[in-house]
Amino acid sequence: MRRAFSEQLAAAASASGVEVDPGWIRVERVPRGKPGHLGSPLPFKLAGAVGAPPPAVAADLASRIEVDMIPMAVEVTPSGGFVNLTLDLREFFSEVIGSARSGELGRGDPTGKTVVVEHTSVNPVHPLHVGSGRNAILGDSYARILRFLGHEVSARYLVNDSGRQPAVLAYGRSKVRRARPRGKPDHWYGLIYAAANIAFEMRREDLPEDRRRELEEALVDLRRRGGEVVEEVYSSILGDDDPESELTSLMRGYQEGRPDAKALFREVSESVMEGFVETLARLGVSHDAYDWESDLIWNGWVEEAARRIGEAGYLERDGEAAYVNMWRAIREREDVRRAFHLGEGDLERLEREGKLADVVPARFYLQRSDGTWLYTGTDVGYSVYKLEAVGADVVYNVIGSEQRLEQMQVRAGLALCGHDPDRLIHFSYEMVELVGAKMAGRLGRYVTVDEILDEAKKRVMEILGGRKGEVEAEDIAEAVAVGAVRYALVSVDPSKNVTFSWDRVLNLQANSGPFIQYAYTRAGGILRRAGGVPGDFDPGELKSEAEEDLLMRVAEFPSVVRSSADLMRPDLLAQYASDLAAAFNRYYETHRVLGSGGGVEAARLALVDAVRGALGSAMDLIGIPRLERM
RNA sequence: GGGCCCGUAGCUCAGUAAGGAUUAGAGCGGCGGCCUUCGGAGCCGCAGGCCGCGGGUUCGAGUCCCGCCGGGCCCGCCA
Numbered sequence: 001m002r003r004a005f006s007e008q009l010a011a012a013a014s015a016s017g018v019e020v021d022p023g024w025i026r027v028e029r030v031p032r033g034k035p036g037h038l039g040s041p042l043p044f045k046l047a048g049a050v051g052a053p054p055p056a057v058a059a060d061l062a063s064r065i066e067v068d069m070i071p072m073a074v075e076v077t078p079s080g081g082f083v084n085l086t087l088d089l090r091e092f093f094s095e096v097i098g099s100a101r102s103g104e105l106g107r108g109d110p111t112g113k114t115v116v117v118e119h120t121s122v123n124p125v126h127p128l129h130v131g132s133g134r135n136a137i138l139g140d141s142y143a144r145i146l147r148f149l150g151h152e153v154s155a156r157y158l159v160n161d162s163g164r165q166p167a168v169l170a171y172g173r174s175k176v177r178r179a180r181p182r183g184k185p186d187h188w189y190g191l192i193y194a195a196a197n198i199a200f201e202m203r204r205e206d207l208p209e210d211r212r213r214e215l216e217e218a219l220v221d222l223r224r225r226g227g228e229v230v231e232e233v234y235s236s237i238l239g240d241d242d243p244e245s246e247l248t249s250l251m252r253g254y255q256e257g258r259p260d261a262k263a264l265f266r267e268v269s270e271s272v273m274e275g276f277v278e279t280l281a282r283l284g285v286s287h288d289a290y291d292w293e294s295d296l297i298w299n300g301w302v303e304e305a306a307r308r309i310g311e312a313g314y315l316e317r318d319g320e321a322a323y324v325n326m327w328r329a330i331r332e333r334e335d336v337r338r339a340f341h342l343g344e345g346d347l348e349r350l351e352r353e354g355k356l357a358d359v360v361p362a363r364f365y366l367q368r369s370d371g372t373w374l375y376t377g378t379d380v381g382y383s384v385y386k387l388e389a390v391g392a393d394v395v396y397n398v399i400g401s402e403q404r405l406e407q408m409q410v411r412a413g414l415a416l417c418g419h420d421p422d423r424l425i426h427f428s429y430e431m432v433e434l435v436g437a438k439m440a441g442r443l444g445r446y447v448t449v450d451e452i453l454d455e456a457k458k459r460v461m462e463i464l465g466g467r468k469g470e471v472e473a474e475d476i477a478e479a480v481a482v483g484a485v486r487y488a489l490v491s492v493d494p495s496k497n498v499t500f501s502w503d504r505v506l507n508l509q510a511n512s513g514p515f516i517q518y519a520y521t522r523a524g525g526i527l528r529r530a531g532g533v534p535g536d537f538d539p540g541e542l543k544s545e546a547e548e549d550l551l552m553r554v555a556e557f558p559s560v561v562r563s564s565a566d567l568m569r570p571d572l573l574a575q576y577a578s579d580l581a582a583a584f585n586r587y588y589e590t591h592r593v594l595g596s597g598g599g600v601e602a603a604r605l606a607l608v609d610a611v612r613g614a615l616g617s618a619m620d621l622i623g624i625p626r627l628e629r630m
Numbered sequence: 631g632g633g634c635c636c637g638u639a640g641c642u643c644a645g646u647a648a649g650g651a652u653u654a655g656a657g658c659g660g661c662g663g664c665c666u667u668c669g670g671a672g673c674c675g676c677a678g679g680c681c682g683c684g685g686g687u688u689c690g691a692g693u694c695c696c697g698c699c700g701g702g703c704c705c706g707c708c709a
Binding site: 023357406498525 | 650651652667668671672673689690
């Protein structure tokens with residue numbers, strides 16, 4: 001309908017001598033007090049070209065538009081410099097309500113496109129913290145959104161088990177072979193990893209004094225949390241003759257598939273992953289597949305990628321180490337320039353200003369001189385795997401903004417393997433900071449997703465008091481906690497850094513997950529007490545401003561879903577859900593539904609059901625659990 | 631040093647993608663009401679803003695362009 005309106009506007013414009021692209025025309029909701037329902041400021045744009053003042057242009061355009069060609073439209077009126085469209089609200093509402101109630105509003109037909117969303121992908125060396133939580137929740141929400149729009153979505157987790165970090169953990173683990181994990185495995189291994197990592201860093205000869213102090217502080221905290229095990233890992237690595245080369249040989253052994261290394265690494269990584277899966281399941285985050293980095297190496301995908309880059313003529317060696325000659329590639333190939341988002345002439349400009357090295361490092365290393373693969377190398381292999389083995393048309397990598405350069409390098413690698421780099425898209429988000437300090441997994445300093453969920457749940461239990469049976473209270477508290485945490489992490493624009501605050505995450509009032517859940521249960525409550533919604537109703541009975549406003553918001557749902565997908569902004573849906581919940585609460589305070597009688601009651605029940613449908617869909621897309629009672 | 635991102639009430643954030651019909655909106659915190667016929671995890675009101683600063687483009691700029699200031703990130707044979 002909006003499209004039909006745009007097309008009519010474009011046709012009218014062309015009749016008066018100006019060609020415009022219908023997609024370029026803005027159509028928005030008309031503010032209160034102005035005529036019509038949808039309006040466009042197009043006349044302002046055209047005024048210059050036509051040589052007439054905007055109101056005259058508006059009148060001219062309005063007179064040329066064929067109202068009959070626009071579904072559900074009754075009238076077109078000029079209003080100042082705007083052209084406004086009046087809808088047949090009865091027909092419009094009847095359609096919106098119908099599709100909102102069935103949950104189909106905004107859902108896309110199958111597109112036949114396969115889309116990979118890689119998200120979470122935390123190295124299995126310490127528990128999930130708020131930062132990884134943001135990734136998991138953004139990624140999971142985005143996967144849900146794309147699925148809703150009709151794409152075949154495969155959500156995937158890259159288990160990074162072959163790099164230096166897992167090797168540090170495995171090495172630390174080897175120092176306390178007999179110890180049995182206590183508590184949740186990812187938390188226990190997190191302590192070992194941090195202890196080992198600190199030991200490695202402490203041995204560096206050029207360690208600056210302030211860094212040493214920081215490490216010592218972290219160690220004190222670790223000892224307090226982990227006791228003997230921490231101490232043993234730390235002191236035995238400090239006492240080793242040459243832990244660096246042992247680490248290297250361990251890593252090489254694993255990448256080559258040596259049985260002893262394999263047993264050690266897999267034991268460690270698999271236990272940590274068990275902990276992750278448990279936490280992610282609590283959050284309602286799911287993956288269709290876990291791809292192990294080591295498998296990609298053993299199955300030859302990584303080697304194959306390197307081979308193709310070599311075949312293309314851009315793989316060079318520095319001893320055993322292998323790297324891509326990026327400058328030559330970017331000079332010679334348009335697709336590699338595109339991988340770095342460089343347009344026509346950008347390269348020349350960078351070269352002229354001597355800034356090429358600042359934007360594009362000359363060498364992109366795939367392999368170390370000891371023959372082991374770097375993360376960057378396996379990532380190129382993985383990207384090829386996603387396109388060829390998984391069959392993705394497009395891949396979204398949900399990865400922190402600090403990996404922006406690496407992601408462009410991988411895109412370049414993909415181009416050199418013969419694929420269009422634009423099929424790999426970096427869904428970037430900024431980091432979560434703690435108030436006083438930065439989070440540092442390597443030092444064991446983080447706020448974990450588990451403790452946030454537990455704390456949120458505890459607070460909800462307090463509010464629930466004795467109101468519910470114990471089992472029911474548990475379930476409700478868990479669902480509310482999940483809603484609170486997910487909302488807190490999904491509701492901020494991914495491009496902004498967020499400072500972690502307990503107040504924000506544990507907020508149960510307006511502008512929160514629980515606020516949305518509450519509005520949803522209220523709507524459900526009305527419908528439940530009514531014992532069903534009459535099949536027949538007349539939307540003409542919905543006459544008040546609040547009702548019109550509420551329905552217009554429901555009607556906006558499809559375009560919000562579309563925007564959140566196109567812009568990679570799941571937060572738009574969180575905002576939408578919160579606004580719709582608030583509008584519903586206001587409506588609830590001022591309009592009695594049950595007992596309003598006859599046709600009015602039937603229409604209001606249908607409206608409530610429509611709100612419940614749209615709100616429920618929005619909640620599903622950002623993973624806020626629907627609750628019937630709370 | 632260079633590149634990318636961010637800078638809106640005391641605090642946490644919407645609004646910037648496609649500049650428009652507002653008087654720039656929420657929440658938290660503060661103050662005051664609704665002392666609950668559909669569930670009060672709610673609703674209503676008050677106080678609180680040179681939209682970082684300075685230029686420019688435009689009929690119109692929080693939104694676009696340029697410069698500056700402040701914060702974050704990247705520039706590893708780490709991930």
